[in-house]
Amino acid sequence: MPEKRNDIMRLRTKPDGSVVRLLADGSEVAYAPAEPDWERIDAMSDEDIAWQVARG
Numbered sequence: 001m002p003e004k005r006n007d008i009m010r011l012r013t014k015p016d017g018s019v020v021r022l023l024a025d026g027s028e029v030a031y032a033p034a035e036p037d038w039e040r041i042d043a044m045s046d047e048d049i050a051w052q053v054a055r056g
Contacts, residue, residue: 009021010022011031012028018030019031
């Protein structure tokens with residue numbers, strides 16, 4: 001099974017539609033999601049993919 005991570009990222013959608021990440025000190029920085037790691041995804045077994053889908 002893939003390693004479980006407990007990284008929680010807080011995001012906010014601004015009135016203009018832009019998305020920002022909320023930092024611990026209350027500041028905001030622009031957020032752009034990272035591109036998928038296709039090598040990692042291609043290397044996953046069907047069981048790994050099913051586990052990822054099931055956990056949401």
